[in-house]
Amino acid sequence: MTSPSAPLITLAWDEFDPMRVTPLTHNLIDHPLLQREALVELGKRCRGTNRWYSFASGVEPGTDFDAAAELYPSGQSAVASLNAIEDAKAWVLLRHIQADPTYRTLVDEAFEPIIEHIERVDPGVYYRAGWIFSASPNTCTPFHIDRSHVLLCQVSGTKTVYVWDPTDRETLGDRVRDDFHARHDLSRARWDETFRARAHVFHLKPGTGVYMPLTSPHMVETSTEASRTISFTYNTAATRRRGRIHVLRDALRRMGMEAPPVGSHIAFDAAAWMASSALIACGGPGGHAPACPSLRRRLAYAVDD
C-alpha cells in the first residue's frame, strides 16, 4: 500500500525537460478507482454526457481519430465494453474524469506531489485532467496529438506507444498544429508507416509510462492482452503561449500571410503571442473562439468541452 504522501508518479525530475519525451514509473496499478468494477460504475455515471468515447477494434493508425466512432462503431455501450473488455473488440475512453467528484480526488492525488517538480522548469501549471483508456487485445489508438502535456501510466496489460518529438516537423508540420490549436482540426495529420522508424518506442507494462510534451504526435497499439491506461494532462504558461502562437498563425494564413516556422523567429513569436492574446480577448480570430478553453482562461481543472 502506498503511503499518502508518496508520489503516485515518478520521473527523473532533476533532468526533466518539458519538451522532451521521457519515461516514467507509477504506483497506480492497485488503485481502487482503476479496477474494472470502479470503471464500470464511472461509465454508468458518464451515460448521457460526452465524457466517454468508444470505437471498435479494427481502427488503424491512419484512421481519423475524431471520425473513428462513426467509421468503426463498437455496437455496444461503453459500460458493456468495460465490463468485458477482453472480448469486447472495443476501445473505450472515459474523458475528463476530474468532472466526477470521486475521480477528481485521484487526479489531485497524482498531481499534488509532483506539481513543484513541474513548476521548477515549466511554471504556471493549470487545466489538470484525467483520462482512462480501456482497450481490447490488438486494438489501435490512431495517430494524433493532444492539447496538453501528457503523463501516460499503464495500469494493466501491455501496449506499445510510438511517440515523436514535439518539434519533429517531418512527422507533423506547423500547419497541422495551427489547425489543431485553432479549430481542433486534425485532417492534415496524415499517417505514414515509415514514421515508425524514427519514433520513440515504449513497450509499456503495468507500472511504467511515458511523459509526452504538448502536441507530440503519438500512436498506440495494444498487445494480445487487454489494456487499461490512465493519462493525467495539464497545461502551463509555456503551452498556453505556444498554443496562442499557433492560433495567430492560423488567423494570418486565412488573411493570406505565411508565418515563419514556430521557434525560428523569436521576435515574431513574441509579437504573435501578444496579438493572439488580443484576438482571443476579443472573442477569437474571425469571431470564433480558439478550440481549447485553456487558451482563453486559466482554469485549475480542464472543462468538459
Ligand SMILES: [Fe+2]
Ligand atoms: Fe493522446
